[in-house]
Amino acid sequence: MGAGCSRAVPDEAPTMTAIVNAGSSSGTRLPTFADVATARERIAGIAHRTPVLTSRFADARTGATLHFKCENLQRAGAFKFRGACNAIAALPEDARRRGVMAYSSGNHAQAIALASRIENVPATILMPADAPAMKVAATRGYGADVITYDRYSEDREALANTVATDRGLTLIPPYDHRDIIAGQGTAAAELFAETGPLDILLVCLGGGGLLAGSALAASELSPGCRVIGVEPEAGDDGRQSLAKGEVVRIDVPRSIADGALTTHLGDLTFPIIRDRVDSIVTVPDAALVDAMRFFAERMKMVVEPTGCLAAAAAFTGAVPCEGQRVGVIVSGGNVDVASYARFLAD
Incomplete structure (x- = not known):
């Protein structure tokens, strides 16, 4: 066993088919908060417990109290x-x-x-x-x-x-996998452990792993919290799916939020989002650039466009936050230097 994560070893090895499909949506139950709690124990001391930061400027801009969960400072640069x-x-x-x-x-x-x-x-x-x-x-x-x-x-x-x-x-797909969803939910679980109950939790949305995991954590740790997903304006399959009550597939969207350019939600993520997420909103690319500039100038942090989705929803008013205690998951900071400079220079 390598240094790091512990693991479960079954009594006998699975078949080839089971190996290829292990943990996938096929034939598996939906994850629960118990899976999130298990994931917290499993990755403790390996994944960083990222800081929760505040900004008086951001609070004044929105009329809310914002708590930024900084997953841009996670190992490998993102909540993933x-x-x-x-x-x-x-x-x-x-x-x-x-x-x-x-x-x-x-x-x-x-x-x-x-x-x-x-x-x-x-x-x-x-x-x-x-x-x-x-x-x-x-x-x-x-x-x-x-x-x-x-x-x-x-x-x-x-x-x-x-x-x-x-x-x-x-x-191991990027979002439609029970262990992936449970692991992503640990970010929100840590946030609530530090802040206590919140009124709103804003979470970026691509395939839905982070949003689904966050919703599981919120349901248990802050039951009154409104969980809201945020997508790029060009790729609103999640918003359409929630409105229609079934998974909607779209063409590959074009947006600077490269981490959220998915075409549909997953078999595991959708039912959790349908049942536990209050709404899904979208923001334009220009709002992501504005949020990147805020993080750089005011909080001295590099945040990638996808990582700015949740904050942009608060800053643009896509989600009215005045007078609320709001959690904002800053999902990642992996942006190449040339693109980052170009975004901020525009």
Whole structure:
């Protein structure tokens, strides 16, 4: 066993099919807060307990009391490390020897690569050819084998499943996975442990792992809290899905929020979001740039566009917050320097 995450080892190794599909949405129950609590114990001392920061400027701007959960300061630069560490830790021994497969535009890729390196598990990652160069470099730097694809013409899930099956790897998708959702929920659990109950929790939304996990934590630790997901304006599949009561699929959106360019919610994330999330709003890219500038100038932090979604909802008034105690999950800080400079210069 590598230094880091503990793991559960079954009495006997699963079949190949079970290895490839281990922890996926197929045939598994929905995660609960008990899974979040287990994940907290499992990743304690490995994932950072990130700080919760405040800003008088932000409070004055919104008329609210904002508590920023700074997952941009997490290992590998984003909340994704929580779920990745939890999922890798839960792998049976045979699956660990064979290795894991993941697909991601960057943050899940880096998280799986780092968690795998900590646990000495081989990792293969499918990444879009236009993923930010620094995210690709970091993923390779953690020791993962990176395969690229065209996100606008190729189906990443089909490609990843094919590679995983051919190589006998365990597929760990970026959001629709019980251990991933539970791990992501630990960020909100830590936030509530520090702040106590909140009136509103704002969470960025791509495939829904963070939002679903956060909603599980809020239901248990702050039952009166309104949980609100925030998507890029160009990719509102979550908002449409919540309104329609079923998963809505869209074309690959185009937005600077590269970590939220998903086309649909998952079989596990959607029912949790449907039952436990109050609403989903959208914000334009210009609002993300404005929030990036706020974090840089006022809080001296580098935050990637996707990581600004939740804050942008408060700043733009997409979610009225006046007089409320508001949790804002700042989901990540992985943005390449050239793009970051260009965003702030515009």
